[in-house]
Amino acid sequence: MSKKIAIIGGGVVGSTSAFYLSRRSGIEVTLFDETTGQATSASAGIISPWLSKRRNKEWYQLVKLGAAFYPKFLQHIFQEQPIPKEVYQQVGTLLFTKKDKNIDELLEIGLKRREEAPEIGELKILKPEEIRERISIYSKNKRALFASGGARVDGKALIQAILKAATQPNANILNEKASLLKSENNKWLVQTASTSQEFDAVILANSAWLPETLEPFGYEVDVRPQKGQLAELQTNWATDNWPVIMPTGEKDIIPFLDGKVLVGATHEDDEGFDLTLEESSLEEMVLNAQEQFSDSISTSDIISGRVGTRAYTSDFAPFFGKVPELENVFVASGLGSTGLTAGPLLGKILSDLVLGETPVLDPKNYPIENYVIKNIKK
Helix, strand or coil, X not given: CXXXXXXXXXXXXXXXXXXXXXXXXCEEEEEECCXXXXXXXXXXXXXXXXXXXXXXXXXXXXXXXXXXXXHHHHHHHHCCCCCCCCCEEECCEEXXXXXXXXXXXXXXXXXXXXXXXXXXXXXXXXXHHHHHHHCCCCCCCCCXXXXXXXEEEEHHHHHHHHHHHHHCCCCEEECCCCEEEECCCCCEEEECCCCEEEECEEEECCHHHHHHHHHHHCEEECCEEEEEEEEEEECCCCCCCCCEEECCCCCEEEECHHHEEEEECCCECCCCCCCCCCHHHHHHHHHHHHHHCCCCCCHHHEEEEEEEEEEECCCCCCEEEECCCCCCEEEEECCHHHHHHHHHHHHHHHHHHHCCCCCCCCHHHCCHHHCEEECCCC
């Protein structure tokens, strides 16, 4: 029996769901995505969640399994082909702490967590001179913890690869803004400016735009937009095998091939869906990287920037599952800045749920009813 499934939102969660559904016999999947403001395509991710001090155990379980899922996921996407380094490369991560003495504590945390997450790889405290052996421009005098299992991923290149792989079997991609309605046949109607189609089931992976989609059905959704900006630098440094650099704070230094370096990102809660790229913000991030890591990092190397919109809940926890009281409508949101780490796994989980299969994580531990609430006044 054939089944038509719509996906609204083409970031890493939605595109991954489309990919896995497209591989199933009898499934016809259509992905709707306007692309404007999409966080994934504007981002550069660090796949290194293991040393976070965040205490939410369910969040950690999600990102830990998300990081472990990446190699298998990328093998599915690229089949027998080598994984392009411009998409993903395991180069390790270099983590700094505010106080030097805390590096030893961070190592202890890492060694303990490695017992359940061997993908962390080698853990080693590097002295300043050892850091300079790996990254010649390092000009400060602090130690750092190196985790060899860390990786970097370019969001835009990843999305392009996933969608290419999804369309090869039978996924349809429509780059248009979509709205959701209930059809007269008790199915789901997805409308755009150019089309109106009926579907048996729907996945809502439209991140910070989820409240707009569910409001007509009488739901209040605890999701807010957060603006994020990244500075892109072009340098003459030999960055191909540099590890990702995580200074204190949230202004990471993410090296890619051929001297390209991304610095950021901002976390702006009061800008709504504004996508203005602000030169002053880009320069501030680069100056922060200069102060914390290297005198060689310069604002004169900025060639462009990226900007997108993340989705956060009021308690910063992600959620996923079936929308209460809406048959065959499934959703995930609230990933914030961990979207690239957890997104592929969540996309796979949503594809499992829509097919009635048991996912690797129980939705009860990420309760959608705490964030998607039916307004009885409506």
